[in-house]
Amino acid sequence: xxxxxxxxxxxxxxxxxxxxxxxxxxxxxxxxxxxxxxxxxxxxxxxxxxxxxxxxxxxxxxxxxxxxxxxxxxxxxxxxxxxxxxxxxxxxxxxxxxxxxxxxxxxxxxxxxxxxxxxxxxxxxxxxxxxxxxxxxxxxxxxxxxxxxxxxxxxxxxxxxxxxxxxxxxxxxxxxxxxxxxxxxxxxxxxxxxxxxxxxxxxxxxxxxxxxxxxxxxxxxxxxxxxxxxxxxxxxxxxxxxxxxxxxxxxxxxxxxxxxxxxxxxxxxxxxxxxxxxxxxxxxxxxxxxxxxxxxxxxxxxxxxxxxxxxxxxxxxxxxxxxxxxx
Amino acid sequence: xxxxxxxxxxxxxxxxxxxxxxxxxxxxxxxxxxxxxxxxxxxxxxxxxxxxxxxxxxxxxxxxxxxxxxxxxxxxxxxxxxxxxxxxxxxxxxxxxxxxxxxxxxxxxxxxxxxxxxxxxxxxxxxxxxxxxxxxxxxxxxxxxxxxxxxxxxxxxxxxxxxxxxxxxxxxxxxxxxxxxxxxxxxxxxxxxxxxxxxxxxxxxxxxxxxxxxxxxxxxxxxxxxxxxxxxxxxxxxxxxxxxxxxxxxxxxxxxxxxxxxxxxxxxxxxxxxxxxxxxxxxxxxxxxxxxxxxxxxxxxxxxxxxxxxxxxxxxxxxxxxxxxxxxxxxxxxxxxxxx
Numbered sequence: 001x002x003x004x005x006x007x008x009x010x011x012x013x014x015x016x017x018x019x020x021x022x023x024x025x026x027x028x029x030x031x032x033x034x035x036x037x038x039x040x041x042x043x044x045x046x047x048x049x050x051x052x053x054x055x056x057x058x059x060x061x062x063x064x065x066x067x068x069x070x071x072x073x074x075x076x077x078x079x080x081x082x083x084x085x086x087x088x089x090x091x092x093x094x095x096x097x098x099x100x101x102x103x104x105x106x107x108x109x110x111x112x113x114x115x116x117x118x119x120x121x122x123x124x125x126x127x128x129x130x131x132x133x134x135x136x137x138x139x140x141x142x143x144x145x146x147x148x149x150x151x152x153x154x155x156x157x158x159x160x161x162x163x164x165x166x167x168x169x170x171x172x173x174x175x176x177x178x179x180x181x182x183x184x185x186x187x188x189x190x191x192x193x194x195x196x197x198x199x200x201x202x203x204x205x206x207x208x209x210x211x212x213x214x215x216x217x218x219x220x221x222x223x224x225x226x227x228x229x230x231x232x233x234x235x236x237x238x239x240x241x242x243x244x245x246x247x248x249x250x251x252x253x254x255x256x257x258x259x260x261x262x263x264x265x266x267x268x269x270x271x272x273x274x275x276x277x278x279x280x281x282x283x284x285x286x287x288x289x290x291x292x293x294x295x296x297x298x299x300x301x302x303x304x305x306x307x308x309x310x311x312x313x314x315x316x317x318x319x320x321x322x323x324x325x326x327x
Numbered sequence: 328x329x330x331x332x333x334x335x336x337x338x339x340x341x342x343x344x345x346x347x348x349x350x351x352x353x354x355x356x357x358x359x360x361x362x363x364x365x366x367x368x369x370x371x372x373x374x375x376x377x378x379x380x381x382x383x384x385x386x387x388x389x390x391x392x393x394x395x396x397x398x399x400x401x402x403x404x405x406x407x408x409x410x411x412x413x414x415x416x417x418x419x420x421x422x423x424x425x426x427x428x429x430x431x432x433x434x435x436x437x438x439x440x441x442x443x444x445x446x447x448x449x450x451x452x453x454x455x456x457x458x459x460x461x462x463x464x465x466x467x468x469x470x471x472x473x474x475x476x477x478x479x480x481x482x483x484x485x486x487x488x489x490x491x492x493x494x495x496x497x498x499x500x501x502x503x504x505x506x507x508x509x510x511x512x513x514x515x516x517x518x519x520x521x522x523x524x525x526x527x528x529x530x531x532x533x534x535x536x537x538x539x540x541x542x543x544x545x546x547x548x549x550x551x552x553x554x555x556x557x558x559x560x561x562x563x564x565x566x567x568x569x570x571x572x573x574x575x576x577x578x579x580x581x582x583x584x585x586x587x588x589x590x591x592x593x594x595x596x597x598x599x600x601x602x603x604x605x606x607x608x609x610x611x612x613x614x615x616x617x618x619x620x621x622x623x624x625x626x627x628x629x630x631x632x633x634x635x636x637x638x639x640x641x642x643x644x645x646x647x648x649x650x651x652x653x654x655x656x657x658x659x660x661x662x663x664x665x666x667x
Binding site: 200221260262265 | 487521
């Protein structure tokens with residue numbers, strides 16, 4: 001595939017994001033939520049990296065920190081060779097238009113008092129890309145591209161359905177001609193029959209415009225469908241990352257295995273014969289994560305070593321990385 | 328005991344009378360449920376699947392009203408019951424679990440108090456006995472150290488534990504019918520697997536009949552023996568789980584099966600979406616509600632709603648394509664037998 005060139009667009013090195021929890025109104029910062037803790041990965045130009053995990057695992061925080069909606073606590077984010085993780089806002093400005101985001105909730109992420117044209121045009125104005133007639137033409141072209149009628153530019157978001165709103169969100173993200181788009185659960189608020197429409201459109205746009213995606217979702221079947229590579233997160237840590245076929249066919253981390261086996265398969269015979277690994281209990285609090293391997297409290301293979309030392313990422317073959325003491 | 332009908336819904340019509348007009352949420356729905364059976368109602372938002380369950384429970388809120396039809400539960404017509412009579416059935420003989428365990432528990436009462444409320448009301452146990460029963464129920468649904476947890480407030484429970492507590496509450500009076508409306512949609516997959524396993528287990532233990540409402544075909548394939556597919560306020564197709572997956576006879580069911588990516592198959596195919604969006608039930612189309620999005624729609628589909636065609640004894644489809652004068656179609660949905 002031509003998609004698979006080896007140029008790396010984004011590299012994340014030892015990224016950490018801690019959120020302070022203040023106790024009392026006078027006392028200092030006593031505790032930290034370790035939302036993302038020492039995560040490293042890269043994304044090649046033109047590929048889609050899927051990021052999966054359960055709620056609270058830090059997948060959205062990772063995305064938001066990369067795009068600098070949050071400032072990283074530690075670590076580096078390298079975008080096209082430049083370290084942007086600790087840049088000042090004025091230095092960051094030219095990078096802002098190279099990175100865009102599509103949000104989960106198409107009802108909350110569009111300003112209900114602005115017309116669709118102004119929602120899409122706002123970024124064009126901020127980056128001084130076009131004015132007047134040219135600006136309008138860009139907006140019409142974008143609406144056309146995402147399968148909406150250009151006449152819809154004068155309407156307000158409430159006049160559209162969920163799927164159409166998500167298309168508006170996508171058009172907005174494309175307005176500044178970005179290279180990289182973070183899709184944070186872009187389809188989970190949509191109906192099943194509409195999800196496929198949006199996913200197909202994202203794939204088409206990627207092929208046409210050479211976009212790079214970070215696709216964050218908890219729907220593992222959809223992530224496998226759209227991603228070239230997939231990373232699995234648990235409690236702020238990246239536990240396994242591999243090519244998507246490899247990860248789904250040959251998961252090595254016990255958490256990935258459990259996660260994959262818990263997905264209900266829409267095929268009754270397969271579903272009946274499915275061997276499920278049912279995990280006991282819940283995800284521990286990220287305020288006070290377990291020592292050593294964070295998954296050990298729910299892992300059926302846990303050994304004394306797992307409590308003592310934190311497993312490091314190992315290459316188990318062909319770039320398939322996994323962090324487990326069993327390997 | 329087989330084939331004893333516990334619930335029989337006949338020609339149910341429910342509308343919401345809003346200031347812009349009558350929204351016909353359910354436009355004539357009939358189905359049965361046997362004792363100990365689990366059926367799934369599948370459909371997307373606005374298909375009428377939740378309104379069906381609220382109608383059965385008698386929980387429709389103003390401006391919604393059942394305008395026609397009968398709901399026979401153990402031989403009594405629920406649509407004819409007064410609010411007071413419904414209160415003695417609801418929570419006792421018919422129980423319900425909702426999607427969001429966060430908002431369906433009362434934050435200012437302990438979990439135990441909320442479970443005990445139903446037990447004391449319907450079973451006349453005293454406070455001490457009810458507490459014992461509540462602890463027993465929490466144990467049944469797999470809450471660790473239930474004798475301590477019974478005094479916790481909902482915020483001290485995680486999402487999965489809250490849903491377990493909801494199930495404990497729903498099952499505390501050993502209802503003969505449990506309606507679960509998207510019980511796992513708000514939960515993570517590993518927790519979803521725990522809850523589904525629990526529901527299957529409890530169905531066998533208590534012999535409760537279950538109506539599982541969901542948009543996830545994977546969930547019904549796992550739990551239910553029969554599936555009702557709804558769209559635009561009507562049942563499009565009904566059949567055994569195997570019929571619906573391996574021998575579907577309605578274009579909407581085909582569309583649903585084709586639009587979901589499959590985790591268990593290796594070849595990566597482009598998804599086939601259902602184009603367009605669901606109909607406006609304020610002005611429902613004259614013909615089949617799916618006709619506007621149906622790639623096989625014929626002239627008659629736009630003009631007239633078909634009758635149900637029986638594919639076989641327990642399998643029916645609301646589609647003109649089943650008519651003997653319609654063209655025969657072979658559609659590959661990608662779901663086949665023998666993949667296990």
